[in-house]
Amino acid sequence: NAGVTQTPKFQVLKTGQSMTLQCAQDMNHNSMYWYRQDPGMGLRLIYYSASEGTTDKGEVPNGYNVSRLNKREFSLRLESAAPSQTSVYFCASIVLAGHLQDNEQFFGPGTRLTVL
Amino acid sequence: AQRVTQPEKLLSVFKGAPVELKCNYSYSGSPELFWYVQYSRQRLQLLLRHISRESIKGFTADLNKGETSFHLKKPFAQEEDSAMYYCAPRGSGYSTLTFGKGTMLLVSP
Numbered sequence: 001n002a003g004v005t006q007t008p009k010f011q012v013l014k015t016g017q018s019m020t021l022q023c024a025q026d027m028n029h030n031s032m033y034w035y036r037q038d039p040g041m042g043l044r045l046i047y048y049s050a051s052e053g054t055t056d057k058g059e060v061p062n063g064y065n066v067s068r069l070n071k072r073e074f075s076l077r078l079e080s081a082a083p084s085q086t087s088v089y090f091c092a093s094i095v096l097a098g099h100l101q102d103n104e105q106f107f108g109p110g111t112r113l114t115v116l
Numbered sequence: 117a118q119r120v121t122q123p124e125k126l127l128s129v130f131k132g133a134p135v136e137l138k139c140n141y142s143y144s145g146s147p148e149l150f151w152y153v154q155y156s157r158q159r160l161q162l163l164l165r166h167i168s169r170e171s172i173k174g175f176t177a178d179l180n181k182g183e184t185s186f187h188l189k190k191p192f193a194q195e196e197d198s199a200m201y202y203c204a205p206r207g208s209g210y211s212t213l214t215f216g217k218g219t220m221l222l223v224s225p
Contacts, residue, residue: 004159033212042215042216042218043160043202044215045212045213048212058212090159090160092160104162105150105162107160108159109158109159
């Protein structure tokens with residue numbers, strides 16, 4: 001199993017450009033998440049998808065949109081990138097169903113995004 | 117409001133010294149508590165969860181409901197323990213993880 005994969009690994013954008021970060025998992029997990037990691041701020045939840053067909057806002061959703069394409073894939077889109085969105089983005093997934101709520105949340109390797 | 121606090125941004129110790137990374141939380145109900153670790157430029161990975169009461173890589177963490185704390189401890193730090201550590205509670209029922217701001221542990225030879 002590849003676990004959680006993310007593409008691209010690195011990206012440089014100019015202010016105003018758009019892009020989509022891709023995430024996929026092959027563990028048949030039902031819940032998927034997008035976080036951003038910034039120095040001194042820890043990980044902050046952007047959006048999550050509890051199950052296929054549903055998405056919800058997290059702590060810092062402004063400037064982002066998501067799509068849960070199917071059970072495996074969860075993409076994050078920046079419609080008009082801003083320098084404040086320079087960050088490392090992590091995707092994660094977990095089973096999280098009923099009594100299995102103690103299952104481990106698995107993370108992808110991250111995408112380093114710089115917006116100039 | 118749900119809140120998790122890791123008071124130390126940086127903890128620097130010498131090899132062989134004891135380590136305690138602090139975590140305090142404010143949550144309604146009975147949250148689940150986790151510690152995640154991130155080695156340099158790698159993905160986050162689960163280190164410990166309170167319900168399993170296990171010791172991983174020599175680390176332990178005890179949930180103190182009275183003090184609402186879940187401090188991470190290791191009696192003898194190793195250089196390979198140098199990493200960023202995140203405390204992460206999750207509320208009861210279906211809920212998302214909330215991450216603290218993290219503590220960078222540096223273990224010097």
